[in-house]
Amino acid sequence: MIAIDAVALAYGGCRILEDVTFTVRAGDVLAIVGPNGAGKSTLLRAIAGAQPLDAGRITFEGRPIAAFAPQERSRNVALIEAEGAPPEGLLVEDVVAAGRLPHRPWWRWSSSEGDRRAVDRAIARTGLAPLRNRPFAELSSGERQRVWIAMAVAQDARAFLLDEPTSHLDIKHTFETLALARRLAHEDGGAVVVVLHDLNVAAAFADRIALLGERTLLACDTAAVVFDEALLARVYGIPIAVRHEPNGAVLAFAVPPSRVVS
């Protein structure tokens, strides 16, 4: 669905990524991981068409993402950026309903029956029905994240790009948020790209992992392949151990200086 082809990105006049090539398929969850400053969020924004490319091209179903008009792009690709200031005085439903904005020509002020159905569907899909009439500002971080995802679902987008959706969440809300992202891919056929810091969370929830480091894409495959002790240690600059559990799970963890890992 999304093809990233020989892409180079610059930030503040300085190249931070070069020669990045991979694809994101419909029905797949792809996690982007890498050290701080590796360009994960910048790459995600580039996929959303919100960041100009220094070289290469990014296409959505064969068409360059840069060629989409702003509203048309938002009908296809939903970018959910890390939490900013919460909007004041809005109910959960109002926030979700804003996801219909790209479907509305500028002269139409009110929501159509189709808009209302899409909002109902998004609220049901994300399990927000009990919170529907609550003020957004009163929600917890985990609930807010779910509302932003609901907004993206209401957009009727086919690709969901999430930037560190779990950075402030506890283990339960991390689980719920990423389980929801998985359902959007596996059940609804969306393409999900999610930037994550925690390697193990990425391994647990993503079908494939793209590892950024050394100003390029170092690997893009399943966790079992990408999590190579030597590679991770080189990228992160610390000793890292990888365990392959009998149930197929892959774990990676930093080795504290004083401890010997057999």
Place this chain on the structure above:
Amino acid sequence: MISPRRSYRSELVALAAALLVACAALTWAISVGAVAFPFGAVLAQVVHPDLSTQAGRILWEIRIPRVAIASLVGASLGLAGMLLQTMLRNPLVDPYLTGTSAGAACAIAIGIAAGVASAALPLLAFVAALATALIVAALARTGTGISHERLILAGISLSALFAGVVTLVILLSPRASTSLSILAWLGGSLAGRGWSDARVASIYAAIGVALALALAPMLNGLRFGEARARALGVDVDRVQWGVVGAASLLTAAAVSVSGIVGFVGLIVPHVTRRFVGNDARLTLVTSMILGAVLVVLADTIARSIDPPLELPLGVLLSMFGVPIFIYLSFRRRAA
């Protein structure tokens, strides 16, 4: 569990209430004056204008145009303030932010000192206001968009510059009458305004209103911050230029007929948000209604406290409006 969909009933009730208050304020303002008319007479003249009677002439040639201009000024300033506060997400912003009032004041001061015909002053004020806004917007331009900080800084800087020029002109003018004329304009007034003034200003104000209303859905997207708005397909740059353009046009239109009427563009957005929340579709419309009500009431009081003398409108609004606003805004903390 199925929760009910959002209903806008309370907001729509507030909007209807604002409309009722507006009708009452307009009717009262039209009936008050040197010759007082009962409500029935006002209504009869409004429904069936009869210019052959004295009442008809007073109402249609003096009172109604005056109230119409007061509404126009109030609605323009209220809407301009609402637009800028919404876009900048800053409740301290007023419509004179883009330098319109200072630019107009500067041109008027020099114009009066140079003996420009008073009939030409509104046009002079309008052109100077728009020109200043253009300079401020040009200074605030970054890439394809507008930087909020640069917009505020450029507006404040240019306003300070022009305020200095105005003071200089007042101090240097050899005749006291010149200084007084300039000061009267700075104080804001609708004295002697008629249909011809309304006609010109209303054309520009109408363009501003149309532009503003077209932006309402996109302004709603901006409530989530610029990055999220862009993700929702909002062309943020276009909205910013639209807001600055509409607000400047509205303010220039208002300033050209009324001089500087402060405070309206600051308080009206606050009161509006308290009434109808922050859905731009509601706030933009309501800020026009409430702005019109405020200026119509203030102007009526300004001309009826000590007739035939008139208090400067801007001064009256500051002296009575500010204490009321402070009371309304700060009493909650005591409760």
